[in-house]
Amino acid sequence: MTSILTNVGAISALQTLRSINSDMATAQGRVSSGLRVQYAADNAAYWSIATTMRSENMVLSAVSDSIGLAQAIADTAYAALDTVVEHLDAMKSLFVSARSMEPVDITDFSYYSSTYFPDAGAEKRVDPKYAGSLLHKLDVDMLQHIMAINSAVDSASFNGVNLLAKPKDGVDLDDAIAAKFVVGYAQGDVQKLNVASRDLVLFNANYASYGTVAETENNTGILDGDINIKAQMPDGSWWWTSAPIDIFNSTIFDESHDNVGISVIYDLESVIQLSGFTRDSAYDHFLNEFDQKIQSVVSAQAKLGSVQHRLEMAGDFNFTLMDAYTSGIGRLVDADMSEESTRLKALETQQQLGIQALQIANSNSENVLALFR
Structure with a gap:
C-alpha cells in the first residue's frame, strides 16, 4: 500500500538512523573521554565501585605525601646523628690524648668550679698554670666539638619536628612520643608509626626539673646528665667521686673556667687531683x-x-597499592580504544547508509505524482 500520509519506509529508516546516531554519540564520548563508564547511567555498579576507589586513591596520595614528609624528618635527624657521632669520636680521641699528657697542678681551690665547691665563690677565674698547658689546648678543641654537637641537635628540625631534642613540657620521657608518622590507610583507618622519645632524644629539657633522683634518671636523654667517676686510690681502694663531670648541659655558654666555656678536661683533672685518685684509673x-x-x-x-626502612617500605607499598587501584579502576571503566575506534568507523558507514535509505524512502512519495500526470 502506498500512502502520502504515512511513509512506513521513511519511519523505519529514521528509527534506524536515530539508533545509529545514538550509538555514534556513545562511541564518540568513549573515544573523547577514554571511558566506557563515565556516568552512573552507563553502568551504576561499575561507576559506584570506580568512584569509591578513586576516593581511596586520593587518600593514598595524601598518605604518600605524609610518608615523604616523615622521611624528610627522619633523614634530617639521621644526618644530625651522623654529625654527633663524628664529634663524639673526636672528643674521645682528645680524652685519650689528654690521658697520655703530663698533668698540671690545679689543686688551688680558688680556680676550681663553684659548681662543686660553692665556698670557692661564684666567680670562676682562669688558672694561669692550666691556661698555658697542652691540656688547655685540648679543652679549647673539645669545646668546639661540644658546641657543634649542640648545634647539630638544635638544627635537626624539619617542619618544626625535632626527634633528637625534647622541649620543656613536663611530659615524662617514657610517656612522650617524638613523632607520629602516617604510613597507611585501610578501610577508614589511618595507620601510624609512633616514634618513642626514649629511643632517640639526646637532650631532654625536662630532666633537670624533677624533684627525685629516680625521676631525673628516668627523664635523662642519651647525652644528658653527667659522668660519675669510680677510680682507684693510691692504697688500692676504689671510690666514687663526689664531683661528677658534666659535659653537655643547657648552660654550656655560661660555664667559664678558662674564658672560653666549659672545660671538661680541666674538670676531670681537678676531680682526679682533689680526690686523690690515680690518674690512669x-x-x-x-x-x-x-x-x-x-x-x-x-x-x-x-x-x-x-x-627509615619502615617508612621506605610503607612508601613502596603505598605506591604499589595506588597502582593496583588505578589498574583495577581502569579495568572497570576504561574504554578499549581499538575496539571503540573500529566501532566508530563502522557506525559512520552505517550512518551514511541510513541517510541513503531515508532518502530512498522519502523519494517513494514523489513517485505518486507520476500517477496524476
Whole structure:
C-alpha cells in the first residue's frame, strides 16, 4: 500500500538512523573521554565501585605525601646523628690524648668550679698554670666539638619536628612520643608509626626539673646528665667521686673556667687531683663511661635507621597499592580504544547508509505524482 500520509519506509529508516546516531554519540564520548563508564547511567555498579576507589586513591596520595614528609624528618635527624657521632669520636680521641699528657697542678681551690665547691665563690677565674698547658689546648678543641654537637641537635628540625631534642613540657620521657608518622590507610583507618622519645632524644629539657633522683634518671636523654667517676686510690681502694663531670648541659655558654666555656678536661683533672685518685684509673673509667654514651647514640641511630626502612617500605607499598587501584579502576571503566575506534568507523558507514535509505524512502512519495500526470 502506498500512502502520502504515512511513509512506513521513511519511519523505519529514521528509527534506524536515530539508533545509529545514538550509538555514534556513545562511541564518540568513549573515544573523547577514554571511558566506557563515565556516568552512573552507563553502568551504576561499575561507576559506584570506580568512584569509591578513586576516593581511596586520593587518600593514598595524601598518605604518600605524609610518608615523604616523615622521611624528610627522619633523614634530617639521621644526618644530625651522623654529625654527633663524628664529634663524639673526636672528643674521645682528645680524652685519650689528654690521658697520655703530663698533668698540671690545679689543686688551688680558688680556680676550681663553684659548681662543686660553692665556698670557692661564684666567680670562676682562669688558672694561669692550666691556661698555658697542652691540656688547655685540648679543652679549647673539645669545646668546639661540644658546641657543634649542640648545634647539630638544635638544627635537626624539619617542619618544626625535632626527634633528637625534647622541649620543656613536663611530659615524662617514657610517656612522650617524638613523632607520629602516617604510613597507611585501610578501610577508614589511618595507620601510624609512633616514634618513642626514649629511643632517640639526646637532650631532654625536662630532666633537670624533677624533684627525685629516680625521676631525673628516668627523664635523662642519651647525652644528658653527667659522668660519675669510680677510680682507684693510691692504697688500692676504689671510690666514687663526689664531683661528677658534666659535659653537655643547657648552660654550656655560661660555664667559664678558662674564658672560653666549659672545660671538661680541666674538670676531670681537678676531680682526679682533689680526690686523690690515680690518674690512669680515673681516665679509664671516664673513657669507658663516655664510650657508653657513644654506643647509646649509635643505638639511637640504628633505631632511627629502622624507622627509615619502615617508612621506605610503607612508601613502596603505598605506591604499589595506588597502582593496583588505578589498574583495577581502569579495568572497570576504561574504554578499549581499538575496539571503540573500529566501532566508530563502522557506525559512520552505517550512518551514511541510513541517510541513503531515508532518502530512498522519502523519494517513494514523489513517485505518486507520476500517477496524476
